Amino acid sequence: MSDTERQTATEPTVASRDDPLLRVEGLTKHFPNDEGFLSWLQLRPGDGDGLVDLGREWVRAVEDVSFEIYEGETLGLVGESGCGKSTLARTILQLIEPTDGSVYFRGEDLAAMDGETLRRNRRDIQMIFQDPQSSLDPRMKVGKIVEEPMRAHGMYDESGREARARELLSKVGLDPQHYNRYPHAFSGGQRQRINLARALSVNPDFVVCDEPVSALDVSIQAQVLNTMRELQAEFGLTYLFIAHDLSVIRHISDRVAVMYLGQLVELAEKEELFENPQHPYTRALLESIPVPDPRVEGTRGVLEGDVPSPIEPPSGCRFRTRCPELIAPSAFELTDEEWAQVRQFTRSVTRHSFELAGANAIRAEFFGPRLPDGEAGRIVSRAIDLLVDDRWDEAAALLTESFTDPSICARERPRYEVPAEYGSGRHVAECHRHREDGSGR
Numbered sequence: 001m002s003d004t005e006r007q008t009a010t011e012p013t014v015a016s017r018d019d020p021l022l023r024v025e026g027l028t029k030h031f032p033n034d035e036g037f038l039s040w041l042q043l044r045p046g047d048g049d050g051l052v053d054l055g056r057e058w059v060r061a062v063e064d065v066s067f068e069i070y071e072g073e074t075l076g077l078v079g080e081s082g083c084g085k086s087t088l089a090r091t092i093l094q095l096i097e098p099t100d101g102s103v104y105f106r107g108e109d110l111a112a113m114d115g116e117t118l119r120r121n122r123r124d125i126q127m128i129f130q131d132p133q134s135s136l137d138p139r140m141k142v143g144k145i146v147e148e149p150m151r152a153h154g155m156y157d158e159s160g161r162e163a164r165a166r167e168l169l170s171k172v173g174l175d176p177q178h179y180n181r182y183p184h185a186f187s188g189g190q191r192q193r194i195n196l197a198r199a200l201s202v203n204p205d206f207v208v209c210d211e212p213v214s215a216l217d218v219s220i221q222a223q224v225l226n227t228m229r230e231l232q233a234e235f236g237l238t239y240l241f242i243a244h245d246l247s248v249i250r251h252i253s254d255r256v257a258v259m260y261l262g263q264l265v266e267l268a269e270k271e272e273l274f275e276n277p278q279h280p281y282t283r284a285l286l287e288s289i290p291v292p293d294p295r296v297e298g299t300r301g302v303l304e305g306d307v308p309s310p311i312e313p314p315s316g317c318r319f320r321t322r323c324p325e326l327i328a329p330s331a332f333e334l335t336d337e338e339w340a341q342v343r344q345f346t347r348s349v350t351r352h353s354f355e356l357a358g359a360n361a362i363r364a365e366f367f368g369p370r371l372p373d374g375e376a377g378r379i380v381s382r383a384i385d386l387l388v389d390d391r392w393d394e395a396a397a398l399l400t401e402s403f404t405d406p407s408i409c410a411r412e413r414p415r416y417e418v419p420a421e422y423g424s425g426r427h428v429a430e431c432h433r434h435r436e437d438g439s440g441r
């Protein structure tokens, strides 16, 4: 990449040279894993007032996440269930205390604010949740629900609040005459509109939307998303928009961040991310979008294996245990085909995913007519001997130690910025495949 290209690639996307509205730096959240007898045993009363941590287990829900959001944009955050999206959102909002890292809102560290300053800033930062049903008090009339945050922040007098609530109901596409109705009289989509009106009542600058349309019928989703877009333009809002559904993310976002097992693996402008994805996980996610053609059934490209536990995430790149593009250790000189065979064999042995047969049959099934040359072939041969003796775990350990652990993917966390093909924004792809064409971050 030339200097000019690199310079362009590091510039922000929207509101280009302005300072970000929100800057998240190295944000980390670990929860104690207190489920079960073992973790109870691992805690003992200490000398002081607390408990001594004797090897307590931690759920590493969010790990060293950094990104920026610029005024007026929507950053979409996408990832599978359990990857840490909600925890990230709640930690940003200081609803839960970060284990490490900082969140700067308009350049000020939210964690360092005293109670009153944080309270004032909270007015500027609102959140809407997935379930519009449970977040609305069924005993309160809709008008009062919308007025509640204004009352909490001492905004307007009674009649001023009512006038604003009615105006907001109309802005979000509801009938202001319904001010005196109760939430149960509204459909799911309408209830989410009530939530929107409530969030906007205190005139925030930044709204964190945690799966706001996931509980709605697909036909309603687009309408609510369009309203959110219109409100964004009218009120100058900035959104962090969380969803597990890529088509929703595509509809609403300007830039997209992809999360996997507590970390961001890719971040780019929307078009760049969808047209030129550079992380194998993003590519797998994109390939698993249901194809909108009734003649094509089901989904494609579903990933192999399960997401590892966030209690013991893989070293290096967290996606490497499922990655179809794991990089071969430099000690071996393998062709691409041989490395693909070794990887497939290692995965299958680790997962016990085939029936045991004789050595020749195993060899033929995974390697065809001949094993790789040299040391790699000798290791594979030893592993096959162990399998023939039904020593699966030893074979798996040998293959993992020889082929997986020495891979750069297992040793270092990847941090690369790659040249963007679409638009002029930064494109971050945390994959070691880019160690030559990308610039380190």
Ligand SMILES: Nc1ncnc2c1ncn2[C@@H]1O[C@H](COP(=O)(O)OP(=O)(O)OP(=O)(O)O)[C@@H](O)[C@H]1O
Pocket (backbone or CB within 6 Å): 031, 032, 033, 059, 060, 061, 079, 080, 081, 082, 083, 084, 085, 086, 087, 088, 244, 310
């Ligand atoms: N209070 C908690 N204590 C322990 N573990 C937690 C806690 N909250 C979340 N986790 C764990 O942290 C990980 C991330 O959870 P989180 O809810 O943030 O993911 P998510 O991507 O928002 O998923 P979903 O879309 O299903 O809500 C999960 O493994 C979850 O079990």
